[in-house]
Amino acid sequence: VARGCGTGPTLAAGPVWGRISRVPSPPRTPTIRDVATAAGVSRSTVSRVLNGGDRVSPEAAAAVTEAMRRISYVASHSARSLNTRRSGAVALVVAERQERLFEDPTSSVLVRGLNELLPRHDQTLYITLADDERSQRAVVEQLRSGLLDGIILTAAHADDPIFAMLVEAQLAGAAAVVAALPLGAGRKLPHVTVRDQTASRLLTRHLIDRGRRRIGIIAGPADTSGGRRRLAGFRSAFDKRTTAAGVTSFVTVAKDYSAYEGERAMRELLTRARDLDAVFAASDLLATGALNVLDRAGRAVPGDVALAGFDDSILARQADPPLTTARIPFDRMAVELVRLLHARMDGVHPEPVVLDCELILRAST
Amino acid sequence: VARGCGTGPTLAAGPVWGRISRVPSPPRTPTIRDVATAAGVSRSTVSRVLNGGDRVSPEAAAAVTEAMRRISYVASHSARSLNTRRSGAVALVVAERQERLFEDPTSSVLVRGLNELLPRHDQTLYITLADDERSQRAVVEQLRSGLLDGIILTAAHADDPIFAMLVEAQLAGAAAVVAALPLGAGRKLPHVTVRDQTASRLLTRHLIDRGRRRIGIIAGPADTSGGRRRLAGFRSAFDKRTTAAGVTSFVTVAKDYSAYEGERAMRELLTRARDLDAVFAASDLLATGALNVLDRAGRAVPGDVALAGFDDSILARQADPPLTTARIPFDRMAVELVRLLHARMDGVHPEPVVLDCELILRAST
DNA sequence: CTGAAAGCGCTTACAG
DNA sequence: CTGAAAGCGCTTACAG
Numbered sequence: 019v020a021r022g023c024g025t026g027p028t029l030a031a032g033p034v035w036g037r038i039s040r041v042p043s044p045p046r047t048p049t050i051r052d053v054a055t056a057a058g059v060s061r062s063t064v065s066r067v068l069n070g071g072d073r074v075s076p077e078a079a080a081a082v083t084e085a086m087r088r089i090s091y092v093a094s095h096s097a098r099s100l101n102t103r104r105s106g107a108v109a110l111v112v113a114e115r116q117e118r119l120f121e122d123p124t125s126s127v128l129v130r131g132l133n134e135l136l137p138r139h140d141q142t143l144y145i146t147l148a149d150d151e152r153s154q155r156a157v158v159e160q161l162r163s164g165l166l167d168g169i170i171l172t173a174a175h176a177d178d179p180i181f182a183m184l185v186e187a188q189l190a191g192a193a194a195v196v197a198a199l200p201l202g203a204g205r206k207l208p209h210v211t212v213r214d215q216t217a218s219r220l221l222t223r224h225l226i227d228r229g230r231r232r233i234g235i236i237a238g239p240a241d242t243s244g245g246r247r248r249l250a251g252f253r254s255a256f257d258k259r260t261t262a263a264g265v266t267s268f269v270t271v272a273k274d275y276s277a278y279e280g281e282r283a284m285r286e287l288l289t290r291a292r293d294l295d296a297v298f299a300a301s302d303l304l305a306t307g308a309l310n311v312l313d314r315a316g317r318a319v320p321g322d323v324a325l326a327g328f329d330d331s332i333l334a335r336q337a338d339p340p341l342t343t344a345r346i347p348f349d350r351m352a353v354e355l356v357r358l359l360h361a362r363m364d365g366v367h368p369e370p371v372v373l374d375c376e377l378i379l380r381a382s383t
Numbered sequence: 384v385a386r387g388c389g390t391g392p393t394l395a396a397g398p399v400w401g402r403i404s405r406v407p408s409p410p411r412t413p414t415i416r417d418v419a420t421a422a423g424v425s426r427s428t429v430s431r432v433l434n435g436g437d438r439v440s441p442e443a444a445a446a447v448t449e450a451m452r453r454i455s456y457v458a459s460h461s462a463r464s465l466n467t468r469r470s471g472a473v474a475l476v477v478a479e480r481q482e483r484l485f486e487d488p489t490s491s492v493l494v495r496g497l498n499e500l501l502p503r504h505d506q507t508l509y510i511t512l513a514d515d516e517r518s519q520r521a522v523v524e525q526l527r528s529g530l531l532d533g534i535i536l537t538a539a540h541a542d543d544p545i546f547a548m549l550v551e552a553q554l555a556g557a558a559a560v561v562a563a564l565p566l567g568a569g570r571k572l573p574h575v576t577v578r579d580q581t582a583s584r585l586l587t588r589h590l591i592d593r594g595r596r597r598i599g600i601i602a603g604p605a606d607t608s609g610g611r612r613r614l615a616g617f618r619s620a621f622d623k624r625t626t627a628a629g630v631t632s633f634v635t636v637a638k639d640y641s642a643y644e645g646e647r648a649m650r651e652l653l654t655r656a657r658d659l660d661a662v663f664a665a666s667d668l669l670a671t672g673a674l675n676v677l678d679r680a681g682r683a684v685p686g687d688v689a690l691a692g693f694d695d696s697i698l699a700r701q702a703d704p705p706l707t708t709a710r711i712p713f714d715r716m717a718v719e720l721v722r723l724l725h726a727r728m729d730g731v732h733p734e735p736v737v738l739d740c741e742l743i744l745r746a747s748t
Numbered sequence: 749c750t751g752a753a754a755g756c757g758c759t760t761a762c763a764g
Numbered sequence: 765c766t767g768a769a770a771g772c773g774c775t776t777a778c779a780g
Contacts, residue, residue, distance in 0.1 A: 049757055060767045065759060073765055095528035097757035099461035100772050120491040130481050133512055142521060144509035147498055156507060163460035165472065414773055425751045430775060440749055462773035465756050
């Protein structure tokens with residue numbers, strides 16, 4: 019029979035102080051030892067049941083399972099982890115100002131995918147915000163200390179100190195992968211990215227082909243790969259032919275991927291080119307802000323101004339009119355990120371993955 | 384001098400297989416033992432340095448610190464945790480459909496507060512979504528197993544199975560607190576809530592006092608405390624006097640706290656009462672949806688229809704016109720939640736905390 | 749101030 | 765299929 023197990027005074031708990039002995043004993047958490055005693059087997063057998071029940075007789079297994087239930091046993095995470103060197107926790111590290119996580123539905127789709135995939139490997143996804151050096155150092159420390167099996171980094175900027183920390187941690191065997199193309203120090207980390215430069219060129223070409231002649235871009239921050247590459251794609255859509263055809267481009271850069279910056283940039287574009295007839299915004303959220311300003315300025319979309327976004331987040335579908343955009347295959351990204359992460363956990367150095375974006379043409383262009 | 388420490392073949396690592404001996408040794412993570420050897424002290428001394436450096440001579444401390452840096456030592460989380468029974472990880476469990484986390488900026492403010500407070504106690508906040516029984520069971524298991532020091536539950540519905548699980552875990556000493564008033568099984572959990580019933584009554588009174596006579600409510604889901612109590616507050620604002628004054632109320636209930644449901648409910652209200660002159664929405668997000676519908680229906684706010692929200696989230700300030708609303712003191716909530724959580728970790732059963740909401744009057748009413 | 753030793757609660761060869 | 769024993773990497777009295 020089980021000893022105590024948190025429900026009564028435990029004999030081995032220490033000295034009994036005469037009259038004060040009725041003080042409630044601290045609820046001692048049952049251990050594998052209690053289960054063994056309760057089930058009448060050895061601790062080894064309990065452990066085997068805990069780990070899949072191989073090489074255990076059906077009777078023993080049943081007794082152990084029943085004992086666990088009866089004393090409501092839960093295995094100590096740290097003790098298991100100390101042996102197995104696995105924790106079952108994976109962190110999605112969002113290296114972005116806290117408000118942004120909630121404003122941009124982009125990460126949302128990634129989270130859904132990861133939340134679905136990781137449990138199949140007995141892993142749980144934890145989201146954590148790390149937008150300064152202190153918090154980034156803390157989360158990398160937790161990776162190295164074994165609290166986390168791995169880190170999936172997203173929304174990082176080129177100069178984020180976390181890149182260097184992760185590269186160093188990787189040398190020591192840690193598993194860290196990046197969602198997007200890492201800039202700067204992080205280039206050595208496994209990552210999953212998209213051909214956003216190509217998609218941006220095609221999207222811009224699409225605007226030109228529809229007869230637009232004065233085309234602006236609201237580019238993302240220059241210290242993000244999306245900011246740089248989507249701008250590069252936009253630029254590459256213009257050549258001698260388009261110049262000859264009288265096509266002009268206008269560039270503005272948003273400080274971050276917020277609706278607010280979309281508004282600001284759109285106002286700037288309108289000031290610089292009153293007769294603008296098309297805008298490519300480097301994210302749907304930026305496009306949403308731009309749409310607001312166009313509405314208030316009395317410009318019809320797409321009548322007066324064609325508007326395209328990027329990401330194909332829920333915002334693009336909900337906008338009025340719905341936005342032409344480029345779809346980032348977040349579900350595929352999630353699959354590949356998990357694959358790379360597990361490769362890293364097996365000590366492999368996987369190749370980066372590059373995925374295609376799909377053009378989604380809607381009423382806004 | 385340090386032995387190997389992951390940079391070369393370790394002598395004690397096992398047999399050497401003749402010609403295959405050049406296979407790169409698996410990068411063995413340095414342990415406290417390596418630090419001790421490298422610093423020329425005992426493991427006890429290293430451990431003392433690790434834990435604050437009390438009772439350690441300055442020279443020994445310096446040697447240890449230097450050795451740690453040199454071999455880039457990181458203490459094993461599981462080994463420490465096995466001894467200290469603390470993990471340093473706290474989970475904010477969002478028991479809500481995944482999309483909602485990102486749509487509603489409400490949790491955002493709570494996250495900011497917690498992210499600021501917990502590190503002061505050497506704890507890190509991890510956000511995890513648990514919207515079904517399986518994932519709720521998993522996260523509670525992680526609490527009981529010691530992976531998590533505590534759980535802060537938010538956005539839970541009355542019938543969420545996690546309530547019963549947490550009550551049981553609490554019996555075994557686990558630390559779990561609830562942001563909001565738990566319904567059903569969860570009533571026995573420590574929690575921090577607000578006087579939203581009072582605030583709703585005052586907000587409704589405010590509409591009546593401004594001369595509004597046909598007043599609708601978009602209530603939240605009936606299986607959330609906010610849904611029930613804000614509706615109760617609304618109802619309590621009507622009595623014989625208001626009836627005598629010709630004031631009529633209309634009730635509609637949203638299925639969830641989304642902008643989409645705000646729109647649907649607003650359309651329903653307009654159908655039932657074309658001459659509605661005021662609406663109280665049980666959250667700013669619901670109000671945002673209602674505002675959209677009113678705009679499209681050509682009703683001026685507040686000219687034709689006064690509109691009030693709840694929460695005082697960023698949405699209320701950004702709306703056009705800015706929304707009258709009730710401010711939930713999320714910063715205070717964060718402080719109290721952390722306080723209750725730590726009380727639970729010390730084995731105390733803290734009393735629930737109830738905070739006041741502040742009425743914020745803006746242009747929409 | 750310091751080190752040897754026991755112990756935290758598991759897993760995993762090993763021998764039977 | 766089962767149990768005794770060693771070990772995972774720390775912390776913490778304990779004795780000096």
